[in-house]
Amino acid sequence: MFPRHIGWMIRAEIRAVFGRISAKVAIGFGIMIPVVAALALAWFEQKTVDSRFNGVPISDLADLSVRGLLGYGLMVRNMVVLPLLLVLATAASVAGERRDNTLREVVVRPVPRWSIVFAKAVALLCLSGCTLLLTMGLSLGLGWALFDTTEAIDRVLLGYLVCLGTDLGLICLSMLASSFVRSVGGVVVLIVLLMLGDLAARGVLTLAGNLGAEGMLSLIPYFPGSALDAWEGWKDGFSMEQMVGLACLVLAGFGLTSLRFTRMDVP
Amino acid sequence: MSEPALVATGLTRRFGGRVAVDSLNIEVQPGDTYGFLGPNGAGKTTAIRCMLGLIRRDAGEVRIFGNAHPVHQRRNVGALVETPTFHDWLSGRANLERSVAYAGIGDAKEIDRALHLVGLGERGDEPAGTYSLGMRQRLGIARALVGQPRLLILDEPTNGLDPRGMKEVRDLLKGLAKQDGLTILVSSHLLSEVELLCNRVGIIEKGRLIAEGTVRELVAERSQGQEVDVAVADIAKLAAALVGIDGAASVGAQPNGRTRVRLDGIDAAQLNRKLLGAGVEISALVPVTHTLEDTFLRLTSAEIS
Numbered sequence: 001m002f003p004r005h006i007g008w009m010i011r012a013e014i015r016a017v018f019g020r021i022s023a024k025v026a027i028g029f030g031i032m033i034p035v036v037a038a039l040a041l042a043w044f045e046q047k048t049v050d051s052r053f054n055g056v057p058i059s060d061l062a063d064l065s066v067r068g069l070l071g072y073g074l075m076v077r078n079m080v081v082l083p084l085l086l087v088l089a090t091a092a093s094v095a096g097e098r099r100d101n102t103l104r105e106v107v108v109r110p111v112p113r114w115s116i117v118f119a120k121a122v123a124l125l126c127l128s129g130c131t132l133l134l135t136m137g138l139s140l141g142l143g144w145a146l147f148d149t150t151e152a153i154d155r156v157l158l159g160y161l162v163c164l165g166t167d168l169g170l171i172c173l174s175m176l177a178s179s180f181v182r183s184v185g186g187v188v189v190l191i192v193l194l195m196l197g198d199l200a201a202r203g204v205l206t207l208a209g210n211l212g213a214e215g216m217l218s219l220i221p222y223f224p225g226s227a228l229d230a231w232e233g234w235k236d237g238f239s240m241e242q243m244v245g246l247a248c249l250v251l252a253g254f255g256l257t258s259l260r261f262t263r264m265d266v267p
Numbered sequence: 268m269s270e271p272a273l274v275a276t277g278l279t280r281r282f283g284g285r286v287a288v289d290s291l292n293i294e295v296q297p298g299d300t301y302g303f304l305g306p307n308g309a310g311k312t313t314a315i316r317c318m319l320g321l322i323r324r325d326a327g328e329v330r331i332f333g334n335a336h337p338v339h340q341r342r343n344v345g346a347l348v349e350t351p352t353f354h355d356w357l358s359g360r361a362n363l364e365r366s367v368a369y370a371g372i373g374d375a376k377e378i379d380r381a382l383h384l385v386g387l388g389e390r391g392d393e394p395a396g397t398y399s400l401g402m403r404q405r406l407g408i409a410r411a412l413v414g415q416p417r418l419l420i421l422d423e424p425t426n427g428l429d430p431r432g433m434k435e436v437r438d439l440l441k442g443l444a445k446q447d448g449l450t451i452l453v454s455s456h457l458l459s460e461v462e463l464l465c466n467r468v469g470i471i472e473k474g475r476l477i478a479e480g481t482v483r484e485l486v487a488e489r490s491q492g493q494e495v496d497v498a499v500a501d502i503a504k505l506a507a508a509l510v511g512i513d514g515a516a517s518v519g520a521q522p523n524g525r526t527r528v529r530l531d532g533i534d535a536a537q538l539n540r541k542l543l544g545a546g547v548e549i550s551a552l553v554p555v556t557h558t559l560e561d562t563f564l565r566l567t568s569a570e571i572s
Contacts, residue, residue, distance in 0.1 A: 005371030012368035019356045101352040105410065108319050108348070109369035110341040116369075265322035 003111045006119065013093070013123035020092050023127050026085040030131030031138060034073045038142035041069060045147075066143030067151040071234065073139040074159055078166075078231060082131060084188070086167060087174045089127055091187035093120050094178035094257075098266070107266045114258035121171055121254060128167035136160050159234025162243075166228045169246050172253025173224065179260035198225035224249050270333040272297045272418045272450035273318065278327035280310075280317050280474075287313040289474035291327070295418075295452055295467070300444045302465030302482075303454035304559075306567050310474035311454040312349060315422050319346050331418060342372075345416030347424055351407025355396030359387055359406050362395050363413050370414030381409040384439060400427035408436065412443075419443070419451045425460060433457075437464050458560040468559065472567050486557045494518065495535050496525040497542070498551035508545035512538065527555065 003009065017023055045064050053061060063071065097103040106116055136157070143149070177190040202220050209217035218241075220226055227245035230238065271294050278291040288310045295301045305311045317324040320337055334340040353362045360378060367373035382391040385405035390398075398406060404427045411419055424440070425433040437460060443449045455461050461468060462482055470478040470485075478485055499505045505526055509517050514532035521527055530538060539552055 003371060005368065008368035008371065012365040015361065016354055016357070016365065019354065101350075102354060104321060104348060105352065105366065106369045107321060108341065108344075108346050109366065109414070110338055110344075110371070111369055112338050263323070265316075267316060267322060 002118075003115050006115060009111065009115065009119040010122045013119045014126050017089060017093055017120075017123040017127055020089060022085050022089040022092055026082060026089065026127060026131050027134065029081050029085065030077070030134035033076050034069065034135050034138035034142060037072045037076060037139070038069055038146060041072070042146050063151070065148040065151040066140065067153045067156050069143040069147060070136065070139045070153060070156040071159070073135045074156065074163060074231065074234070077131070077135055078163065083167075083170055083228075086124070086128060086170055087188055087191050088184060090120075090124050090171050090174035091178050091184040093124060094175050095182050095187050096184050098178070099182040101267075104266050113261040117175065117254065117258045117261050121168070121175065124171045125164070125168055128171070129164055132160055132163060132167075155234045158238070159231050162233065162238065163231035165243075165246055165250075166231050169224070169228055169249040169253065172250050172257065175257040176253045176260070179257050179264065195225055198223050202226065221245055222248065269297055271295060271330070272299065272332060273420075273452060274328075274330045275314070275318055276328045276330075278314060278317050278329065279325045280313055280322065281325050287474050288317060288324075291471070291474065291476055293469055293476060293479075295450060297332075297417075297450050298444065298448060299467050300440065300451045300453065300465045302461035302468040303452055303471065304456075304458065304461060304468060304563055305454075305471035307456070309471045309567075311471055312422055314471065314474075315346075315348060315420055315452075315454060319344065319348065319420060321348065343417040344420060345411035345414060345418070346420045346422075347407045347411045348420075348422045350426065351403055351410065353395035353398075353403065353406065356394060358392045359395050359398065359402075359409075360391040362406065363391075363410055366410045367413050372415050373413045377413055377415070378409075381412040384412065385409045386435065401429060401432050404428055405432070405436070408439070417448075417450060419449055419453075421451065421453045423455055424453060425455065425457060433460065440464060458558070458563055462559040470563060470566055478562070478566050482559055485562050486559060493530045493534070494555040494557075495528050495530065495538065496521055496523075496551075496553045496555055497528055497538075497549060498525045498553075500548055500550065502526060504545075505542070505547050508542055508547050511545065512541050515541075525551070525553075 041062065041064055044062055062068065107113060173194070174187060174191055177187045181187055181190060202223050202225060205216040205220050221239050221241035222245035224245070227242050227249050230242040230246050233239055233242065273293065273295040275291055275293045278288050279286070280288040291314055303311055316322045318329050320341065328335060329340070331340040332343055354365070360382065363378045363381060367378060379388070382388045385408050387402060387405055387409060390402070395403065395406065404424065408421070408424055411421060425436050428436060440451055440453070441464060444451055453461070453464065465482065467481055468479070468485055469476050497505060506517060509515050509528065514530060515538055516529050518527040518529050528538065535552060535554055539549065542549055
């Protein structure tokens with residue numbers, strides 16, 4: 001099945017992925033997000049001691065605890081920047097290498113092409129894991145130093161773990177897009193279009209559900225856009241449907257990319 | 268007899284309606300340094316890409332040391348296809364380490380050896396992005412050498428090298444063939460390079476192999492007997508004299524004003540005597556040495572016409 005030296009291949013890909021600017025910026029954001037979030041919460045805590053909003057103390061609106069910092073860190077991470085950087089890193093690793101012909105140099109080696117896709121996916125997942133660990137570790141450290149530590153953090157930590165899965169889903173989707181276009185920008189555009197299409201489809205299903213076709217609503221969590229938000233379950237509970245959707249996204253993304261890779265010409 | 272290093276049978280690749288490689292048959296024996304020649308667009312690089320499994324083939328089979336498995340057969344192959352490309356932010360050494368990782372065989376010593384062989388031992392730790400075109404070409408050759416290949420497939424390996432670099436690469440490849448027993452398939456436009464480097468040559472035109480053999484065989488086959496260039500003051504008199512000499516026929520005037528004469532059954536000395544006997548004043552009589560270039564041009568222009 002796997003080449004015996006798959007470990008070497010993954011190590012080589014990690015070296016290549018982490019050497020790119022997109023990875024360095026992603027790691028920078030992984031560090032910056034919890035620091036900025038901690039500073040913002042600390043400032044918020046100081047400024048809002050006696051302030052109220054609609055009669056509610058402002059300090060009650062924000063979760064000024066380790067759990068809160070972890071949660072805000074995860075939320076800010078997943079808003080735009082890190083997913084975009086992950087798409088960019090994936091596009092550079094696949095579409096960029098196709099464009100630069102560096103992919104040719106590994107395709108010519110005695111390894112099945114799907115194993116190249118696998119090595120790249122694992123390397124990119126390592127990048128995602130690295131940024132998550134940095135955000136989580138710094139949030140924990142700063143949170144324990146600055147805020148209330150009595151709130152349970154197990155759910156939000158599980159959210160970080162699920163986020164690793166949603167990142168893998170995004171990586172697989174980006175790899176699939178990268179197997180169709182050769183430019184990094186093209187991959188980003190394609191992913192944005194896919195997400196917009198997904199959003200539109202979910203909107204149509206929601207509308208249909210609201211008009212009486214309730215079965216339609218049950219399909220929504222399986223959509224890629226919903227599946228990629230599965231990490232948000234740490235707040236209200238994780239959804240099994242989203243997890244299934246995520247698993248399908250990963251398997252379909254990896255499988256189709258491998259299939260494309262196996263059949264494509266690498267001139 | 269041992270298994271051929273490379274056998275391509277009926278190799279065919281089409282791009283839309285255009286046939287780039289047309290039922291190509293090639294056999295490279297172990298220890299051969301095989302020159303793959305052809306004009307631009309003849310299908311050399313496409314054929315090499317098909318052999319290496321980089322692009323799909325529409326028909327045909329490739330066996331490397333008897334192995335037809337599309338992946339495993341490349342275990343014994345090191346390749347350089349067109350302009351080599353690298354991860355420019357990684358050092359030359361790191362790029363080779365990447366290749367070793369994918370080859371699944373080799374170590375730091377092998378990388379050092381490959382870098383030294385191509386003259387990059389001192390600069391192996393610098394980013395590949397800082398290398399000149401010639402250095403990148405050398406690094407590409409070093410990359411083909413890692414992974415303990417038995418067959419090297421090199422597409423234009425001397426591209427971008429200065430004359431000294433070309434000679435060094437030629438000497439390197441000769442050494443690899445002789446001392447390490449490597450089989451080499453090298454495609455090139457530089458006929459003189461191929462003539463100096465290769466023991467066997469295949470000429471490809473419009474995707475088809477139109478001639479194959481040793482350099483000597485090809486040159487001899489195509490020169491069709493000995494030829495001499497004769498310089499005379501009176502060309503008309505020479506032409507008249509040649510009509511009366513058995514085994515000598517004018518091929519035509521050369522750009523330098525001399526007349527090329529093909530000899531069949533007589534040698535240059537006999538022709539000289541007969542022409543003198545016919546009253547032709549000869550100022551020079553020079554045997555024509557045919558080169559691979561002559562053969563190549565004759566073959567490919569015949570194909571074109």
